[in-house]
Amino acid sequence: MALNPTDLFDVRSLLSEEERMIQDSVARFTDEKVLPIIGDCFDQGRFPKELVPEIASMGLLGSSLPEEYGCAGLNAVSYGLICQELERGDSGIRSFVSVQSSLCMYPIYAYGSEEQRRKYLPGMARGEIIGCFGLTEPHGGSDPANMKTVAKKDGGDWVINGAKMWITNGNLADIAIVWAQTEDGIQGFIVEKGTKGFEAHEVHKKMSLRASVTSALYFDSVRVPDSQRLPNVKGLKGPLGCLTQARYGITWGPIGAAIAAYTSALEYSKERTLFNRPVAATQSAQIKLAEMARRITLAQLLSLQLGRLKDAGTMQPAQVSLAKWNNCRMAIDICREARDLLGGAGITTEHPPIRHALNLESVITYEGTETVHQLVIGREVTGINAF
Numbered sequence: 297m298a299l300n301p302t303d304l305f306d307v308r309s310l311l312s313e314e315e316r317m318i319q320d321s322v323a324r325f326t327d328e329k330v331l332p333i334i335g336d337c338f339d340q341g342r343f344p345k346e347l348v349p350e351i352a353s354m355g356l357l358g359s360s361l362p363e364e365y366g367c368a369g370l371n372a373v374s375y376g377l378i379c380q381e382l383e384r385g386d387s388g389i390r391s392f393v394s395v396q397s398s399l400c401m402y403p404i405y406a407y408g409s410e411e412q413r414r415k416y417l418p419g420m421a422r423g424e425i426i427g428c429f430g431l432t433e434p435h436g437g438s439d440p441a442n443m444k445t446v447a448k449k450d451g452g453d454w455v456i457n458g459a460k461m462w463i464t465n466g467n468l469a470d471i472a473i474v475w476a477q478t479e480d481g482i483q484g485f486i487v488e489k490g491t492k493g494f495e496a497h498e499v500h501k502k503m504s505l506r507a508s509v510t511s512a513l514y515f516d517s518v519r520v521p522d523s524q525r526l527p528n529v530k531g532l533k534g535p536l537g538c539l540t541q542a543r544y545g546i547t548w549g550p551i552g553a554a555i556a557a558y559t560s561a562l563e564y565s566k567e568r569t570l571f572n573r574p575v576a577a578t579q580s581a582q583i584k585l586a587e588m589a590r591r592i593t594l595a596q597l598l599s600l601q602l603g604r605l606k607d608a609g610t611m612q613p614a615q616v617s618l619a620k621w622n623n624c625r626m627a628i629d630i631c632r633e634a635r636d637l638l639g640g641a642g643i644t645t646e647h648p649p650i651r652h653a654l655n656l657e658s659v660i661t662y663e664g665t666e667t668v669h670q671l672v673i674g675r676e677v678t679g680i681n682a683f
């Protein structure tokens with residue numbers, strides 16, 4: 297029996313029936329709603345906000361959080377499959393879901409008060425309240441411990457001053473999870489849109505993640521009551537704990553981007569006839585396609601095992617770093633190679649490889665650059681901190 301070219305090791309057989317159903321329904325959404333419009337969205341630099349209600353109604357926002365907050369209560373593998381199928385459409389759509397779920401709903405759930413959970417989570421699950429996450433600052437995102445944004449206690453309030461850079465969803469968001477230095481270490485605050493002194497400015501001229509909103513956030517003596525502070529965490533482990541959640545999903549997402557580019561190159565090279573035979577009949581094209589299939593297979597198995605560890609409660613941040621590094625590198629290499637196999641046709645957004653390759657320039661950079669993740673693994677195996 298012929299093997300499935302996009303699942304050579306039948307990884308799907310390792311999924312539960314519920315996980316397969318979730319994957320299929322998100323795959324259908326991507327095929328029917330995302331793929332027909334996404335090339336134009338990318339050209340126009342437009343995030344397709346009109347898709348948010350359906351994304352929410354499918355239970356894809358905060359999908360791993362409990363049902364009592366209006367969420368779907370799915371396992372980690374299901375969240376991964378959601379990310380994979382969304383990113384087969386576009387990294388910008390997956391980014392929207394990652395930020396909302398792992399970087400905004402997760403900290404409210406994990407570090408927030410019960411009152412904050414009830415106030416925000418159900419509306420966020422319905423897509424009525426959109427969040428963004430402000431950690432990175434203009435002077436250097438890889439070293440968030442060197443944070444310049446400060447929050448000072450003033451009576452029962454906090455006054456926040458500083459700036460955040462490259463913030464996904466910034467201009468779309470109704471609330472921002474903002475990390476600031478305090479006398480007690482780094483703390484998180486929920487800052488609502490419209491709070492005096494808080495502004496978001498969209499970043500333009502992007503050549504990557506064009507179907508996603510990216511912004512700079514400014515805080516000029518922004519006053520929030522203590523009830524907007526996340527009370528249950530202090531220190532860098534707060535934001536880094538959120539990053540572990542988001543990075544986990546990002547290990548899966550690029551598999552989807554790679555599958556989209558590989559499938560496109562496979563089909564194109566079978567149809568394109570040069571020197572009296574299909575490009576796919578040449579040894580060099582077959583080696584390229586085989587290499588893509590090999591690397592996708594390894595990434596699928598890596599993320600699935602990572603998901604099983606997460607569901608078992610034993611996943612370690614260094615394991616997430618290895619998978620984020622491996623899978624982003626795998627996907628960007630495949631998308632560039634697939635672009636090459638399409639020749640000139642590969643340079644337009646009529647075909648997906650170049651859009652995915654450009655998007656992956658962001659994905660390999662955000663949530664910790666490739667170098668940062670390599671150094672995390674270096675630290676793990678040597679026991680020596682090179683940062």
Ligand code: TGC
Pocket residue numbers: 390391392394395429431432437438439440441464531532533534536537538539540542613662663664665668672683
């Ligand atoms: P370090 O001394 O290693 O750790 C400080 C404290 O944090 C704990 N910790 C973690 N906790 C949970 N998850 C992790 N991944 C953790 N890594 C560390 C650690 O145990 C310690 O806790 P405690 O209790 O001892 O205080 O901190 P460091 O300053 O040496 O930093 C290490 C480094 C470089 C790895 C870290 O700063 C880092 O990861 N830098 C990269 C920053 C980054 O990834 N930024 C991402 C911003 S958000 C984003 O990009 C969103 S894009 C979203 C989208 O659109 O999809």
Ligand code: FAD
Pocket residue numbers: 395428429430431432433434435436437438439461462463464465505510658661662663664665666667668671682683
């Ligand atoms: P820098 O930290 O200045 O790094 C510059 C270079 O130095 C990189 O090549 C890096 O690998 C290298 N480097 C760093 N440390 C070392 C070292 N020790 N040794 C050797 N080389 C090193 N952030 C948020 O907080 N929220 C968001 O929603 C968000 N969304 C984003 C969306 C997009 C489209 C992009 C592009 C970024 C987003 N980010 C977000 C920011 C992202 O997390 C940062 O860009 C990333 O962490 C890197 O920070 P930086 O851009 O300041 O680069």
